[in-house]
Amino acid sequence: MNKRAITEGVFLLGAVDWNRRLFDALIPLPDGTSYNAYLIRGSAATALIDTADPAKQHVLMDQLKDIARVDYLIANHAEQDHSGSLPQVAEKYPQAKIIATPKCKGMLVDLLQIAEERIQAVEDGQTISLGNKTLEFMYTPWVHWPETMCTYLKEAQILFSCDFFGSHYATTDLFVKNQTIVYEAAKRYYAEIMMPFRLVVRKNLDKVMARDIKMIAPSHGPIYDDPAFIMDAYADWVSEDVKNEVVLPYISMHGSTEAMVQYLTGALAERGVKTLLFDLAATDLGKLAIALVDAATMVVGTPTVHIGPHPAVFYAAHLANALRPKLRFASIIGSYGWSSKAIERITELIPNLKVEILPPVMCRGYPRENDFRALEALAETIAQKHAALS
Ligand code: FEO
Numbered sequence: 001m002n003k004r005a006i007t008e009g010v011f012l013l014g015a016v017d018w019n020r021r022l023f024d025a026l027i028p029l030p031d032g033t034s035y036n037a038y039l040i041r042g043s044a045a046t047a048l049i050d051t052a053d054p055a056k057q058h059v060l061m062d063q064l065k066d067i068a069r070v071d072y073l074i075a076n077h078a079e080q081d082h083s084g085s086l087p088q089v090a091e092k093y094p095q096a097k098i099i100a101t102p103k104c105k106g107m108l109v110d111l112l113q114i115a116e117e118r119i120q121a122v123e124d125g126q127t128i129s130l131g132n133k134t135l136e137f138m139y140t141p142w143v144h145w146p147e148t149m150c151t152y153l154k155e156a157q158i159l160f161s162c163d164f165f166g167s168h169y170a171t172t173d174l175f176v177k178n179q180t181i182v183y184e185a186a187k188r189y190y191a192e193i194m195m196p197f198r199l200v201v202r203k204n205l206d207k208v209m210a211r212d213i214k215m216i217a218p219s220h221g222p223i224y225d226d227p228a229f230i231m232d233a234y235a236d237w238v239s240e241d242v243k244n245e246v247v248l249p250y251i252s253m254h255g256s257t258e259a260m261v262q263y264l265t266g267a268l269a270e271r272g273v274k275t276l277l278f279d280l281a282a283t284d285l286g287k288l289a290i291a292l293v294d295a296a297t298m299v300v301g302t303p304t305v306h307i308g309p310h311p312a313v314f315y316a317a318h319l320a321n322a323l324r325p326k327l328r329f330a331s332i333i334g335s336y337g338w339s340s341k342a343i344e345r346i347t348e349l350i351p352n353l354k355v356e357i358l359p360p361v362m363c364r365g366y367p368r369e370n371d372f373r374a375l376e377a378l379a380e381t382i383a384q385k386h387a388a389l390s
Helices: 054-063 086-092 102-112 179-209 227-238 256-270 285-292 311-323 342-349 369-389
Strands: 004-007 010-017 033-041 046-049 072-074 097-100 119-121 127-129 134-139 149-153 158-162 215-218 243-250 274-279 295-305 329-336 361-364
Touching: 004 215, 010 054, 033 215, 054 086, 072 086, 072 134, 086 102, 097 102, 102 119, 179 227, 179 285, 179 311, 215 227, 243 256, 243 285, 243 311, 256 274, 256 295, 256 329, 256 361, 256 369, 274 285, 285 295, 285 311, 295 311, 295 342, 295 369, 311 342, 329 342, 329 369, 361 369
Parallel strands: 046 072, 072 097, 097 119, 158 215, 243 274, 243 295, 295 329, 329 361
Antiparallel strands: 004 010, 010 033, 033 046, 127 134, 134 149, 149 158
16 A cells, blocks of 8 residues: 555555454454554655554555655654564665654664664653654653653644554554444553553553644554544543453353353343453453453353363463453352362462452352352342442
8 A cells, every 4th residue: 555645744654464363472463453654744854653564564665665865763662563664764764863762762772773873862742843843752651662652743733652542453444434443443452552551551641631632643553533532432441440340251161160150140140240251262362351441350260170270261360460450359260070279379360450359159060059159149249349339
């Protein structure tokens, strides 16, 4: 695809990666992604913001073939999906200065082996003039790494936000057309890479919301010409509010844990509590991450394997701990054949979750009447705890 104009003197470059299905060898990308770069032509100078993943470098270089001069190469973020083509772009424009935060400068040197003297570190709030256009650099750490910044084009009031507000969503739409689809893609991205830094993200959100912003141009997914849509969504995600929901990742080997999970789900529904079930034998972990953004409670369901929880549950509990969602309560249900340390092992896996642990229910063999009564009691406790939050 060729470069496309967004507004006077501002163009979208980069590539849509329709077929990428995994990011960082970890994060599922069911809808592909894009690596957006932006060319800004002022009356006196030209800047390029971000580049593209090395896998799509040829697309970006082709878009730049008719651009004779670029004066500034802005690196909002050092991760290679945005900076990976920077060495080749910098080689094409040997007079161009690379602009980055001081932390990003160090990372570009370490990760891409770019010569230090090519990179100019900028302060928070520093500006550069392109003649009739002005770029201001705003430090926004932890969206997604500690070195990240946004670039604000003052005259057009466009925020170039890199990962912040981004969505892994492959589309030819220049601007967001379907907010429902982009909402889910952006929430998945927030959950997977920014939720662990929620409080810092909230500060960054307040910082950028203090500006007049007509458009948000992220480096993944379509551009927001209605920026309130994504800023309101972020405000909700980073808030202290939790929803009357239980996230229930589980796995079952011979049906005992499945029976308990289904019983608890019904008992919660009868009390007006929504449950989101994730069978870890088949689930997209990105969906689980999305559910963790809002839920008040997580209940983990596991059979016992070699005394401890099932390895899939181990992984899911570790992931939840790493993502640090704003959960308030947690519990464990499941089964065992002769003995189990599943409760102890899972509890040890989630030290980052500042949750109250509600009484677990582990049954020996297939659940009996007393086990179902215990699940009924757990559902009642969860419903009461949730009611007390509102
Ligand atoms: Fe899209 Fe943190 O890179």
